[in-house]
Amino acid sequence: MTTITVSPKFQVVIPRDLRRLLNIQPGQKLRARIQGDHIELIPEQPITAARGFLAGIDTDIEREDDRV
Numbered sequence: 288m289t290t291i292t293v294s295p296k297f298q299v300v301i302p303r304d305l306r307r308l309l310n311i312q313p314g315q316k317l318r319a320r321i322q323g324d325h326i327e328l329i330p331e332q333p334i335t336a337a338r339g340f341l342a343g344i345d346t347d348i349e350r351e352d353d354r355v
Contacts, residue, residue, distance in 0.1 A: 301328075 289302050301311060311317075311330055318329040 289305065291299050291302070293299055305311075309330055316331045318331055320327050320329070
């Protein structure tokens with residue numbers, strides 16, 4: 288486990304090995320949330336990262352006559 292120090296301005300630096308592991312880039316946004324007694328930082332992914340995650344889903348649905 289890596290120890291991180293909070294600066295007087297309440298800033299933290301994400302260690303290089305963690306940035307590389309999660310492919311965090313400069314300017315990328317992170318979501319912060321409290322989970323129990325700790326803080327989780329979750330990298331936001333661009334919407335294009337979701338492309339293809341529903342491959343093979345059946346998109347044919349029956350519609351009612353008045354909804355066509």
